[in-house]
Amino acid sequence: MARPSKTPKNIILIGFMGSGKSSIARELSHTLGYPAVDTDGLIVERAGRPIREIFEQEGEDTFRDLESTTLRKLEESRPSRHIIATGGGVIGRPENCSILRRLGFVVWLVVSAEEIIKRTSKSRERPLLNNNDQRGTIDRLLLERHDLYRNTAHQAIETDGLTFPEITAGILESARYFFAG
Ligand code: S3P
DSSP states (O other), rough: OOOTTOOOOEEEESSSSSSSSHHHHHHHHHOOOOOOEEEHHHHHHHHHOOHHHHHHHHHHHHHHHHHHHHHHHHHHHHOOSSSEEEEEGGGHHHHHHHHHHHHEEEEEEEHHHHHHHHHTTTTTTOGGGGGGGGOOOOOOOOHHHHHHHHOOSSEEEOOOOOOOOEEEEHHHHHHHHHHHO
């Protein structure tokens, strides 16, 4: 897992909806004192409306274009010592995956379908899960995305049964190793 020279010292979190990216980003930010950035948050800022509305009014393709533009701009701003949380579908475009790997140490928070259901079923803010077959949608997307997450991440962390501080400690240990390489 050697680090290509000059990779900035950011930690990037990828993973399915409900995998805990935002919560872990907050923990890492708190522990390291690095600012946390959330690509979904940047998209909402740029668009001036919630993700649910972007999907409803303009569709998923427009959202994906905004997501790619946001990532490009984030890379242009040359962040260093940041924690970057991403939307679950960011790995759908190869150019996004290349940017993520150039930005720093990419960690995949692996989570089971059962845990995802528990964490996402009450929210209506995730347009891809706003249907009456949430479990079927989750299973299909997990299958479609599995290799994309795996190939983009420098490190995968199984999160089921672990507390956020335990996951954070694991990430910090791997990051130290990665950045020392
Ligand atoms: C999406 C995940 C969401 C958000 C959008 C699409 C996806 O982010 O980007 O609703 O395709 O998995 P979270 O993973 O933070 O829920």
